[in-house]
Amino acid sequence: MVDTNPRIWAFGGGKGGVGKSLVATNVGVALAKRGHRCALIDADLGGANLHTLVGGVDSKRTLSDFLERRVRRLEEVVAPTRIPRLSLLSGARALFESPNLKHYQKQSLLRQLKSLGFELVLLDLAAGSSFSTLDFFLSADREILVVVPEPTSVENAYHFLKAAFYRKLKTAARRAGVEPAVKQAMQERASRGIKSPRELIASVCDIDPAAGGWLQEEIDGFRPRLIVNQVRSPSEATLGRDMKRACRDYLGIEIEFIGAIASDGTVRRALQERRPSMVLFPTSPFSSSIQKITDKLLEGRRPSAQQDQLSEDFRVLGLEPGCRLADVISAHRRLKKLYSNPSLATFSEIDEKTRSANLARVEEASRRILLEVSGAIPVADLR
Numbered sequence: 001m002v003d004t005n006p007r008i009w010a011f012g013g014g015k016g017g018v019g020k021s022l023v024a025t026n027v028g029v030a031l032a033k034r035g036h037r038c039a040l041i042d043a044d045l046g047g048a049n050l051h052t053l054v055g056g057v058d059s060k061r062t063l064s065d066f067l068e069r070r071v072r073r074l075e076e077v078v079a080p081t082r083i084p085r086l087s088l089l090s091g092a093r094a095l096f097e098s099p100n101l102k103h104y105q106k107q108s109l110l111r112q113l114k115s116l117g118f119e120l121v122l123l124d125l126a127a128g129s130s131f132s133t134l135d136f137f138l139s140a141d142r143e144i145l146v147v148v149p150e151p152t153s154v155e156n157a158y159h160f161l162k163a164a165f166y167r168k169l170k171t172a173a174r175r176a177g178v179e180p181a182v183k184q185a186m187q188e189r190a191s192r193g194i195k196s197p198r199e200l201i202a203s204v205c206d207i208d209p210a211a212g213g214w215l216q217e218e219i220d221g222f223r224p225r226l227i228v229n230q231v232r233s234p235s236e237a238t239l240g241r242d243m244k245r246a247c248r249d250y251l252g253i254e255i256e257f258i259g260a261i262a263s264d265g266t267v268r269r270a271l272q273e274r275r276p277s278m279v280l281f282p283t284s285p286f287s288s289s290i291q292k293i294t295d296k297l298l299e300g301r302r303p304s305a306q307q308d309q310l311s312e313d314f315r316v317l318g319l320e321p322g323c324r325l326a327d328v329i330s331a332h333r334r335l336k337k338l339y340s341n342p343s344l345a346t347f348s349e350i351d352e353k354t355r356s357a358n359l360a361r362v363e364e365a366s367r368r369i370l371l372e373v374s375g376a377i378p379v380a381d382l383r
């Protein structure tokens with residue numbers, strides 16, 4: 001088969017039960033429906049369940065057969081699903097003693113994945129921050145973090161991000177031969193007051209500026225995408241934006257918030273029927289959010305034209321980008337009142353045409369900002 005070098009998207013996030021498998025499966029269905037040939041890989045070796053989420057898969061071989069060398073070629077593990085263009089590589093059936101795979105097992109899995117002829121490969125990762133999970137996460141072209149608006153999930157996500165960051169740093173340092181500076185900084189952690197990845201890099205820069213600069217560049221390429229799942233109110237949806245800011249300020253890690261997904265009753269009904277929500281309820285709020293998230297993952301970083309538009313929208317409302325949701329709502333209310341009817345403040349200064357044009361701009365700007373702040377959920381759906 002041809003080596004098509006598929007793009008790898010990995011779904012991780014530290015905590016179990018947040019929706020990694022559910023989101024990965026449905027993004028896979030969305031991609032297949034759009035014509036992409038893709039594979040879902042159940043890399044949760046301790047708690048494999050993708051075969052149930054996808055439904056109707058008759059996989060005779062699993063990844064454990066490959067990893068334990070009962071089959072030599074990964075191709076033999078690939079099973080078709082009921083959804084055209086979507087294949088599944090089932091996870092291990094037997095519980096692994098340790099979720100940490102040997103280096104050669106991971107390498108051989110990743111190497112063979114590239115020769116299967118898929119355009120996209122979606123890795124559904126286990127909960128936790130084991131080295132295997134971190135390595136699969138870091139091997140991906142898109143590192144996707146799933147959280148729910150609960151303190152334990154957020155805490156786990158930060159822990160996972162830091163663990164991934166340090167693992168990436170270590171590998172990068174080894175590859176560049178700059179380990180001594182990193183090691184020294186780590187050893188002097190307490191005396192140097194290093195508490196975050198950002199401070200670690202700064203210390204490496206002090207010790208060896210060239211090594212620090214090189215690592216910084218390497219780490220700049222680390223830009224995990226964040227999904228906030230099981231959202232029940234608009235204020236919960238702002239967690240994505242808040243976490244993005246906290247990651248930048250406290251960890252020195254840039255993440256990109258790519259959307260929120262509402263907690264949706266149809267999800268459970270689809271699970272009971274063992275069919276993906278994207279198949280049974282393609283227009284549900286859950287499926288609409290999955291579509292928008294899939295768009296964002298495909299397009300990569302937001303085009304700058306869109307970013308410019310958003311800065312302009314904040315300017316129209318007289319706000320700074322990154323302000324609080326409450327500020328957006330009150331600016332919208334105030335300006336709407338100002339431009340809605342000829343008011344005492346505007347009647348002598350603004351003609352009718354300008355007034356209604358201003359009102360339209362305010363409405364349009366508020367709509368775009370609220371949509372951005374709440375992620376993939378149209379704000380109206382949450383009211």
Ligand SMILES: Nc1ncnc2c1ncn2[C@@H]1O[C@H](COP(=O)(O)OP(=O)(O)O)[C@@H](O)[C@H]1O
Nearest residue numbers: 016017018019020021022230261262263264267
């Ligand atoms: N958006 C959602 N709406 C409703 N229920 C959800 C949603 N996301 C996840 N769930 C529930 O959470 C459960 C755990 O999801 P799962 O994908 O298995 O988590 P993980 O893979 O992170 O352990 C699902 O079985 C489902 O019942």
Ligand SMILES: [Mg+2]
Nearest residue numbers: 020021044125
């Ligand atoms: Mg799972």
